[in-house]
Amino acid sequence: xxxxxxxxxxxxxxSLQQSSSLGNRIFExxxxxxxxxxxxxxxxxxxxxxxxxxxxxxxxxxRHWVDFVPYTLQxxxxxxxxxxxxxxxxxxxxxxxxxxxxxxxxxQLEENRSLRQLPIIQNPDNGHxxxxxSENRQFLDDLLQKILVEFNSSHSWRNSMLQSYVSVLLIYxxxxxxxxxxxxxxxxxxxxLNEFRAYIESHYSQLHQVADYADLLNITPGHxxxxxxxxxxxxxxxHIHERLVLEAKRLLLHTDLSAREIAWQLGFEDAAxxxxxxxxxxxxxxxxxxxxxxxMYT
Numbered sequence: 001x002x003x004x005x006x007x008x009x010x011x012x013x014x015s016l017q018q019s020s021s022l023g024n025r026i027f028e029x030x031x032x033x034x035x036x037x038x039x040x041x042x043x044x045x046x047x048x049x050x051x052x053x054x055x056x057x058x059x060x061x062x063r064h065w066v067d068f069v070p071y072t073l074q075x076x077x078x079x080x081x082x083x084x085x086x087x088x089x090x091x092x093x094x095x096x097x098x099x100x101x102x103x104x105x106x107x108q109l110e111e112n113r114s115l116r117q118l119p120i121i122q123n124p125d126n127g128h129x130x131x132x133x134s135e136n137r138q139f140l141d142d143l144l145q146k147i148l149v150e151f152n153s154s155h156s157w158r159n160s161m162l163q164s165y166v167s168v169l170l171i172y173x174x175x176x177x178x179x180x181x182x183x184x185x186x187x188x189x190x191x192x193l194n195e196f197r198a199y200i201e202s203h204y205s206q207l208h209q210v211a212d213y214a215d216l217l218n219i220t221p222g223h224x225x226x227x228x229x230x231x232x233x234x235x236x237x238x239h240i241h242e243r244l245v246l247e248a249k250r251l252l253l254h255t256d257l258s259a260r261e262i263a264w265q266l267g268f269e270d271a272a273x274x275x276x277x278x279x280x281x282x283x284x285x286x287x288x289x290x291x292x293x294x295x296m297y298t
Contacts, residue, residue: 010265011086011254016051016103027102027162029144029151034094046088046254051103052121053081054173056132056140060095064088066128067250068293076137078130078173082123084201086250098144102166111163117194118174119182124197124232127181136176143169192217193231196224197239204243205267210236245281248274252290259286 017025060073065088066081073079073095081087083104107116115121132140147165150158199207199216207213213236214221221236228236244266251262263274278286 010257011046011048011250013048013050013084016049016101019049019051020101024101025103026106027151029098029100029148031098031148032095034096044089046086048084048086049081050083051101052083052107053079054100054169055079056098056137056144058096058137058141060093060097062089062093062095063091065090067126067246068253069128071128074129076132076134078132078136078140078176079128080120080123080130080173081128082121085126085128086254098141098148100144100147100166100169109163112167115167115170116198117191118170119177120170120173122194122197123177124193125181127177130173130176130180132176139172140169143172192224192227196228196236200240200243204240204247205265208240208244208267210240213240241277241281245278248278248286249282249289249293252286253293262286 015025016028017023020028022028055078057073057075057077057079059075063070063072065071066085070090071079106112107121130136143165147162147169150161150165155161195217196213199213203212203216210225211221214224217224219227225236228234228239232239234242247266248262251257251265252259255262257265259275260271263271266274268274268277275285278284278289282289284292
């Protein structure tokens with residue numbers, strides 16, 4: 001069951017420091033050996049996290065939602081979430097596994113910046129889980145154990161070891177991501193597509209036109225559209241509109257903000273235009289969508 005926040009405010013966002021049992025600010029790894037791990041402050045409350053979360057589940061059956069999709073934890077599965085996806089913890093049960101969390105600040109360190117382009121970090125297909133073979137499970141379990149031991153050590157060059165291990169982890173997970181989630185093969189040169197999506201994620205509530213993003217990328221709107229369509233099979237404006245619709249749906253389901261207030265949050269000066277925009281892309285008015293989605297998920 002999904003419940004809306006008590007007050008007519010935006011969806012709360014939790015930092016790693018708030019979520020961490022130890023108050024870590026940019027990086028944390030913890031192991032659960034059959035414990036129930038739950039933060040009472042956000043249980044059954046729609047919320048966002050401002051950090052990346054990776055979890056190897058050896059055993060467990062807790063239930064949660066990510067955006068509009070319910071997940072029940074399965075053994076030998078790897079779960080991941082990127083910042084700002086909306087999550088709801090619905091049923092928590094004992095879990096055996098290892099959880100790794102880190103912030104955007106961690107990725108901005110000079111030695112980690114190349115990791116920002118990996119599929120598991122970009123998550124262009126809004127994925128959340130990877131099924132593991134026995135070989136995958138063994139590799140990831142061994143690697144995460146190494147990260148856990150190093151994280152809790154005081155050895156020389158500890159940070160360098162951690163960065164090396166995490167790089168291997170993210171590259172390995174990105175291979176699985178491509179195999180299991182990216183079903184449509186696109187041009188191997190995805191740098192522009194990744195940069196474009198990153199700009200959308202940062203500016204979707206202010207910038208709605210292809211020309212705006214072309215200016216940020218220092219290319220012409222026509223060239224941007226051609227390259228994006230070649231690399232993703234979808235137009236540049238399609239990517240922009242898709243992100244706006246996703247955020248609108250999140251706010252309609254998880255908050256009590258009016259359609260007019262949501263339009264304002266998303267950068268639409270005219271609520272009537274937002275109404276037409278949403279209906280054109282979804283086939284429903286914002287009010288009709290909110291009614292139908294809450295009947296389905298609450």
